[in-house]
Amino acid sequence: MSELDYADIEAAATRVAGRVRRTPVIAAGPGVYYSLEFMQHTGSFKARGAQNFIRAHRERGTLPDAGITIASGGNAGLANAWAAQAEGVCATVFLPATAPSVKVERLRSYGADVRLVGTQYADALAACEEFTAHTGALASHAYDDPYVAAGAGTLLLELREAIPGLDTLVVAVGGGGLFSGISTAARHFGIRTVAVEPETCRALNAALEAGQLVDVAVDSVAVDSLGARRASEMALRSAGHDDVSSLLVSDAEIVQAREGLWADHRLAVEHAAATALAGLNHYNASAEETVCVVLCGANTDPATL
Incomplete structure (x- = not known):
């Protein structure tokens, strides 16, 4: 499956109802709102996709006794371990032996069987x-799965209820799971989506430029969350619509946005979330437009603020 439709988002919303949080929305200025999905x-938003992934496979009878597995020491690994524990499913998470001990312990706190292999992500993936x-x-x-993307898209349904007259959603893009789900749901309601990437982690932007999926180098302050070398086919297809725009921001802008959120609102977010906010400065919203920026994750070290 390389393209979602709105029915997939609706089905996901039914599956995750009562199992994920309806996160707050705050007014940040005239016509601008922040979604506190962190x-x-x-x-992070990854909990939505992880829940939908497990419950959808359980519905289909394709959830094996051996449970689920993923190679990820980041937000996706945490979300899958949490969702598996919540659903009484075994989770085995692979990550490099060089992963920070705090991540390992947090994964284990969710009941995951953590396997440390090699020194690079590729080693963990092979295992x-x-x-x-x-x-x-x-x-x-982490992102290239229709159930994962559809789960992420359920956030848009909640934002429509929280923000009457929502016109535009601004969201950071890594591999494209959140973007694919959000933009699919947004399109159904005539809401625009702005996809924001770091200048040096631009998998989706580069794919749009080339007209096909391409591998890109990744090197950014947001690489831990947005460092996908290649976007998903779902993301590229969704980005090809007229209601989507693609923007790039510098690392300096990302850092400034992150520090601004802390200074002005005492919101501690990861660089991926700040990437979306940095993109707002490049988006020329009309005076009548209602815009929401998705602050997607907070798995960060507050000491760096």
Whole structure:
């Protein structure tokens, strides 16, 4: 499946209802709102997709006794471990032995079986793939999965209720899971989507420029969350519509936006969330336009603020 439709978002909303938080929305200025999705379970929007992924496979009878597995020490790994624990499912998470101990301990606190392999993500991914082949565990993906993207898209349905007359949503893009789900749901209601990426982590922007998926180099302050070398096919298809615009921001702008959120609102977010806010400065909203910026995650070190 390379393209979502609105029915997928509706189905996801039914599955995750009561299992994820309806996160707050605050007014940040005339016609501008912030979605505080970083207050979601595990500190990021990823909890929505992880819940939908597990529950959808359970509905289909494709959730094996061996449970789920993923190679990720970041937000996706945390979300999958949390969702698996909530649903009584085994989760095996692979990550490099060089991963920070705080991440390892947090994963274990969610009941995950943590396997430390090699020194790079590629080592962990290879071990995860071997584990999947030998055990029959269901492999999850951080963003390139229709259930994961549809789960992320459920946020838009809540934002429509919280912000009457919402015209435009501004969202950071890494591999494109959040963007794919959000833009699919937004399009159904005639809401525009602005996809924001760091200048040096521009997988979706580069794909749009090339007219096809391409590999890009990644090097940014937001690389831990937005450092996908290639966007998903779903994201590229969704970005090809007229109601989507693609923007790039510098690392300096991302850092400034993150520090501004802390200074002005005492909101501690990760650089990925600040990327979306930095994009707002490049988007020329009309005087009558109502815009919401998605602050997508808070798994960051407050000492760096």
